[in-house]
Amino acid sequence: MRIDHFAIGVEDVAAATEWYRETIGLREVGGGDGRRFLGCGGRVDFDLAIEGGGNGLRHVAYGCFDEEEYEAAAARLEGSGLGSVEVAFQGPGVERAVAVSLPGGHVVQVVLREGVDHYLRVAHWDAKAAGSPREIDHVNIAVQDVDATVAALDAALGLRLSDLHNVDGHGNVGAWMRAGDRHHDFAIIRNRADGLHHVAYQLADAADVIRFADRLAMAGTTAEYGVGRHGPGSNVFLYVRDPSGNRVELTADMASVPAGAPHRVWRGTDPSIVNSLAPYGPPKTFWEIT
Numbered sequence: 001m002r003i004d005h006f007a008i009g010v011e012d013v014a015a016a017t018e019w020y021r022e023t024i025g026l027r028e029v030g031g032g033d034g035r036r037f038l039g040c041g042g043r044v045d046f047d048l049a050i051e052g053g054g055n056g057l058r059h060v061a062y063g064c065f066d067e068e069e070y071e072a073a074a075a076r077l078e079g080s081g082l083g084s085v086e087v088a089f090q091g092p093g094v095e096r097a098v099a100v101s102l103p104g105g106h107v108v109q110v111v112l113r114e115g116v117d118h119y120l121r122v123a124h125w126d127a128k129a130a131g132s133p134r135e136i137d138h139v140n141i142a143v144q145d146v147d148a149t150v151a152a153l154d155a156a157l158g159l160r161l162s163d164l165h166n167v168d169g170h171g172n173v174g175a176w177m178r179a180g181d182r183h184h185d186f187a188i189i190r191n192r193a194d195g196l197h198h199v200a201y202q203l204a205d206a207a208d209v210i211r212f213a214d215r216l217a218m219a220g221t222t223a224e225y226g227v228g229r230h231g232p233g234s235n236v237f238l239y240v241r242d243p244s245g246n247r248v249e250l251t252a253d254m255a256s257v258p259a260g261a262p263h264r265v266w267r268g269t270d271p272s273i274v275n276s277l278a279p280y281g282p283p284k285t286f287w288e289i290t
């Protein structure tokens with residue numbers, strides 16, 4: 001099972017589609033039912049579904065490659081006590097889907113994705129896609145209750161905990177979880193409200209993240225925050241907001257974590273948690289959610 005796609009809401013579907021195509025570099029791979037589907041360069045499937053009705057996260061989906069894996073994942077979801085429901089149409093290449101809601105209302109799906117590549121390859125890249133995202137990377141949701149969300153993701157998806165961020169007197173204010181061996185594909189930060197902090201796409205390497213920031217500047221857009229390197233996961237980051245305010249991270253060079261490794265606990269208000277390259281924090285807007 002791997003993180004498969006995000007579905008996000010926007011104010012204007014046509015404007016958002018153009019922005020994700022022209023600014024982020026995703027390819028449009030289909031549409032219908034009021035949704036538009038876009039993909040990264042490294043696979044043929046879609047990674048992002050865009051729909052109208054206002055900004056925010058509609059769902060995040062984990063994909064299974066065959067029937068047997070899907071049946072096991074769906075059974076786990078059903079047994080999680082979160083109230084799983086079968087979902088009908090989800091997008092091109094998605095054959096079956098089942099969903100649950102996390103304690104903060106975020107919808108997580110498990111989908112069956114037969115016929116999809118198991119690994120990234122260059123077969124579907126073209127010259128225009130050079131320097132564009134090659135793969136979906138992770139989601140970061142804002143929640144009021146970090147511990148309940150961690151427990152739900154463990155029960156529903158079997159995600160493993162890579163790191164926690166704990167502040168004396170406040171408990172756990174952040175968590176990073178993984179389905180495979182990469183440090184996180186699901187991150188959680190505490191907030192006064194539940195919502196979306198960001199979705200992230202993977203570039204080939206850290207130099208590509210800097211080139212991406214240069215390209216934004218040359219196009220007359222600036223990033224919201226970055227380039228920097230996170231403490232947890234040690235990934236290089238750059239954040240930008242889409243026309244509806246949804247935050248997008250371009251990232252590279254995330255650490256791998258061995259299967260049985262215990263999680264690490266980051267403590268206090270050390271600024272190196274957010275950015276290990278500089279002793280200052282992000283701009284105030286960085287704490288806005290959608």
Ligand SMILES: [Fe+2]
Binds near residue numbers: 198
């Ligand atoms: Fe992130």
